[in-house]
Amino acid sequence: MKRIKFGIAGRIARIRLDDAERMNRLDIHLCDELIEAFDRIAADGRVAAVILTADGANFTAGGDIAIFRGAAEEVREGVWNTVGRATQVVQRMRSLDAVIVAGLQGYVAGGGLGIALASDIVIAADDAQLLPAHVTLGAPADGGLSWFATRLMGSRQALDWMLSNRAMHADEALVKGLVTRVVPRDKLDDVVAGTAARLARGPRTAQSLIKQLVYGAETAPLAGHLDAERAAFMAVAGGAEFAEGVDAFVAKRSARFSEE
Structure with a gap:
């Protein structure tokens, strides 16, 4: 795998986005690697907890928007395939028996934000900022973002946030129910690992x-x-x-x- 680091040790699986130079931007290749990882976890049958984190200053800057340029039919095909892959990632996350613990830092944007919110326990660093991003592109949403935001925040709050494209700080995201816990940036990996270890010891x-x-x-x-x-x-x-x-x-x- 080129875009993620992945491994299973006993009852814990670890997935780490590993494309920090591109701010862990989502594209078909990254999504395909995530799909493969979640399929391997599901097939393992022992995993009780999954750690989902990212290298670099930011969890993800969202989709690789540069690929959506060109003739109309090419753009439509690119959107169809990329959004389709992100959809498959979210579906696998939500159908997984294991509990997914995500650790978020820096910017968490666009379709990548939807994937982050698809996790079961979401621990945010105190520097995390959640950014819908879609409306500034003249686009709606993908990666399940509108579904998760609506259920976690309520329709009025979700609509206002997504239309305004306001970066939401981790502390506000905690109050709104988008994240489970906020911790200092230098404690993020330890808290995520500790949470997964507790789940791994559980039933x-x-x-x-x-x-x-x-x-x-x-x-x-x-x-x-x-x-x-x-x-x-x-x-x-x-x-x-x-x-x-x-x-x-x-x-x-x-x-x-x-x-x-």
Whole structure:
């Protein structure tokens, strides 16, 4: 892989955008590498946590806009293919059993911002700035940005932010619900790694089901969601992780869900 660093060690996978000279701009090649990485994580079957970070001063400057120049048909084809790849990245992230922990620094813009918000836990450095960017190009949105912003902020806040193209500082993003936590820049990697390590020690199946339930709750009616909770609970009942959790609770000790 040329645009990302990727590896799996036990129950933790690490993906690091590795194109700092180009400010980790999204293009088909970067998206294809992300797709391959998430597919390998899904196939592994052991991974409980994924770390998503980036080299350089900025997480991503968004799409590689220079490629969208030329004859109308060429532009349309380029947009179709690039946005399609970003869509596939987001779909894989949201369907992944493992919990994705993102660490954001500097500018997080455009379609890359959508991918960042697709993560499950989003930890921002205190220098992070979230920038929609699309409207200044005469474009709408991609990478799921309008979907995530609307659900996390509400429609009026999301619309105002995306139309104004205002860079949102990490502290405001925390208040608006776009990020989970804000930490000093020099602590970002350690906090992200520590969060992933905690998840890796946890009950992988239960964590995956909690992720599914929380996201399903956004659209499910209460009756249907109650049924989903019951089915999820039954999926772990009688299993090794649940047995360990119950035994640890009764014995008043810490549960050991993984020996790694």
